[in-house]
Amino acid sequence: MKTITKTSLVAAAGMAAALVAGGAVAQTAGIATVQPDAAILSAKAFDAANQQIATTYKTQLDQAASQQTALNTQLRTLLDTNKDGQVSQAELQAAQAPNSAIGNQIRAAQQKAEPQIESLQRPATLAQAYAIEQISQKYDAALRAVVNAKKISIVLTPNAIQYAPPATDVTRDVIAEIDRSTPTVTITPPANWQPQQDTVQLLQQYRQIVAANAQRQAQAAPGAGAAAAPATTGKAPQGR
Template sequence: MNTYKKFLLASAMIASPLIAASSAQAQVSGIAVADPEGAILGAKSLEAANATIATTYKAQLDQVRTRQQALQTELTALAAPLDTNKDKQVSEQELAAAEAAKNPILQKIKTAQTNGQQEVSRLNAPALRAQAYVIEQITQKYNPALETVVAAKKISLVLSANSAQFAQPAVDITDAIRAEIDRVLPTANITPPANWQPGQQTVQLLQQYQQAVYAQAVRQAQSQGAAPAAPGATTPPAKPQPQGR
């Protein structure tokens, strides 16, 4: 009897992983989740294009960094008189006092910010336009890549990763979609047609990408004890993690 029980136990231990694997495969074959933004913004062609953009528009991007640094220095000097307790920062109370007194320094700061940001935007525009064009090319490959993966894995339903409360890693096909995009679009053109304008989705994806790059820069700067630069079209030192689930 003991030998028979041991045999059943051993059989169950062998069968369990097989059943689990079969269940996971069934999930992948039926229902899957995907992160469209993660697949698009994580494409290798975007990473490669960023390197090309950084080289092509190096002069403008260097000017952007120089102007940002000059603007920060200017704003710090303008705000210094508002720091009444001399702790090298303007508190909410000090700012409120300046507003209540209608201190003319506030208008000078606002004017300097507006002028500086407009100049930075002008210098950044060509590189950002190129980056947006690359993102739009990748976006156009997303649906065909999704269809290819769905057909290969025999999936009947794909949910957005952001809307799923829980999903096993086995049902996430984002990496598979990204790999298919990389296969069909290994490189992207950084030169848009003369009259090309980015669509709303492209603009949103570009903004999301910039935010991811900036968040990464903030984390790196904090770890190094430095202040991060404002977000722009500069190439990040490493590929940012897409903001998904």
């Protein structure tokens, strides 16, 4: 499970902007491309929301992080069968073998600890989803504003075409328009609120970015082990 922590939320602020391709932002011959997910996740309002979430839910996030650390330590201890302080690829594969006693102990430990961790994370996760959904609702208007200002006739997503020059990408223009029209959003959803399925997918994509960044940092740290304990995926709220 990738635990949401105050540190990870703050460190990830603005990180989704890496999804946006570099280069000029002028459209070409009335045709432009836009990355909707990057436009939404790179909005300044989402950065600000993450900062606020990290502060508002600090107690719950710290408790979840502490319990996740304890679980990770327990899993590494179980996996490190030769007690050399590292988890080798062979030890990891042995635990993943069918009917492995170590594997069964790992699953039991996860099943015991993860519901409480997810319960502690859930308010922050819902707050993130609510922030994303509010920004998503501003995307169409922002895109229309850019289309009208630049006299664009056709807008495509990058994966819909085989090639387009960098000047075709107006994602940064859409981000700027969202930032102008929606500088902030609230992080407190209404009672019994549940996110749309598109919101859940965007939240999962964002958390994957955070997790990948954390993994790169862990691998670059001195003394990183040969293999890590098997990760589990934190659950995003169900969409409707």
